[in-house]
Amino acid sequence: MLQFTQFALTRALMAIFTLLLVSLIVFSLMEMVPGTCAERYLAFKNTQGQQISIDDIEAEERRLGLDKPFLQRWGNWVGNVFFRGEFGDSCILRLNINQLLGDKFLLSLGICLTSLIFAYLIAIPVGILSSASKSKWLNGSLRFVSYFGLAMPNFLLALMIMLFSTMVFGDTLSGLFSKEYRDAEWSIARVLDFLSHAWLPVFVLGWSATAFALQTVRALMLDESSKLYVTAAKARGLSGGKLLWRYPARHSLGPIINSLGFDLNRVFNELPIVAAILTLTEAGSLLLDSLARSNDQQLAGAIIFLLTASIVALNFITDIALAVVDPRVRRSVMGA
């Protein structure tokens, strides 16, 4: 048990270190955007009819702490994020970022995770089947379908679905809520409405994730199936589904769990563009807005940091889960 705590602690420390490094990268990017927050505030005041001078800008910079050295500002930012969960204010919109994000980030995280689950629900059984089957036709077509999933970018898929639905149903299928629920409080009716809209983004995002997962599962299963322990199990008289589930499938589980973090990364990559096409109102398109329209570096930084943090968190969880699930890792970690 002691060893397990030690393992969990080192993993947690590494995760925190990664987050710190990422926050440094994100913060330096935010700094690189031309123009500081002080200039933006005053530019806004200028549009309101106030005269401003260089002194005003300097005073504003002092007020916002922009005259301090880079590392100190980074420390402040990270401290606020880690200990108080505060991302500060957005310079352009002059609003608190936490308020701006609201439940949007959780919604988009939910959509991404759901599409990931959807992808694996399809990929694991199909991948195992295709690795076990000798049929050339089945394998060839599966291979083609999954390559097609890789080659057809998600935004094109979304476009095609929209094209189809406008032609057939006269509805573009965009948005996450119907009009009457858009600003309503959370209620059962709103959840149902949300679910009736969310299937499309989940499907579109899950599409290429499924293709990737299918490839991984199949390759792993093929690798494992040719190993000696499977032959030995066959010699003991096992066959069919029982053999597959009890031997190669369990061995392939480890790498698959391990790759979940990177799959989430990939889904996040697709999110903003799909969101832009389907006009979803969650963090993805918010990011797009904050970047494309106004160079809102605080908001963009906060979103990138949150996305990365959820990937790091997932990686941490999968590491721990693997130690619990996989007897080989468990033994080395927990010293059984």
Place this chain on the structure above:
Amino acid sequence: MADTDQTSTSNAGNVSGAALGATIEVDQKAREKYFTATQSQLIWTRFRSNRGAMIAGSVLIFLILLGVFAPFLSPYDPTIKGRNKEYQNGAPQIPKFCDHNGCSARPFLYTLERTRSIETNFRWVTEVNTEKRRYLELYVEGWEYKLFNWNINLPGKKLDFTIPGFTFNKHLFGAKEGSVHIFGTDSTGKDIFSRTLHAIYTSLAVGTLGVFISFVLALIIGGISGYFGGILDGFIQMFTDAVRTVPAIPLFMALAAFVPDTWSAEMRFFFISIILGLIGWPTLARRVRTHLLVERNQDYVLAAQLQGAGAGHVIRKHLLPSFTSYIIVDLVISFPYMVLSETALSFIGLGLKDPVNSLGVMLQNVTKADVLLNYQWYFIPVIFFIALVLAFVFVGDGLRDAADPYSSVKK
């Protein structure tokens, strides 16, 4: 081993006649070929036996040729200069061989006539006259294009210079009178076929530049990390892992937002390629590092070091050649992702902009319901791009299988 084989062959030849001897002789030759083949010959042999990859390879070569010879193949200037004012949002004109007036060996198009009368409410309307044929011709004169023409902009006015290159105005096909838009035209009257060909070229160029930059970075970072190992390696790996966890497209978007609107199309193009390269290196760097970690303890490295070779020399001359083939495979595999990223970025308006043609730029306006319902030929370039990416994925996969010494392919 070769000796024993030879004796057994000659024995067999003596005993069971010349025919059997000959077959074994052939077999022997094939074997010898197999054992003496170089690495690249082996890979090529394995690759050739993979039918899917071979088909994909020929598709890929075809598309690359289309891209490289885009100016020659496209009948119109893909920029606003080549627009056809009289045929905006025009449907594809597909060359025909046969119609109700009989067949011809030469493909032809119908003449378009613009008329207005009281019936059309005095608006200009384009009509197809199916009685007047216009024949397609090969090697016609058209818009001018330049090859090997570069404007080099170095810092400082004095250092700028221009390589004039060659100017051509011949194109593969066209019609003497009227227009040939085999994929139709867009809302400003630009020829979609010409734009598609130029877009393929752009995608290939962005991908090549991006892959090259990430390759150089990966070699340097992975090389240092793998060769020296120890604390340095640990530190670099942590950094690489951190970069790898940041989702790339949101990061691209953050970086692409720096590009001021005033930048020229070429500047944008280079900037986007550089960003793609800067973000794409970690995976390859990891591969390089893992390989170097294994290889650096081999005897031949020790031998080189004992003779006083420096780290750079050992990495370049001894270690790199040992896994060039894997690197090439990785490069081919990472190529389509560069192309896709560029397309996505341009599509949302953060990547390339109008005078440069890329798939993303061409698809920028298709989300409008108007286009979705009425002008479906805007989607024709999509087919080419899916083909391009699929071809790259298949070829990359085939190469990976072929380069893997453990893959069980018979000689």
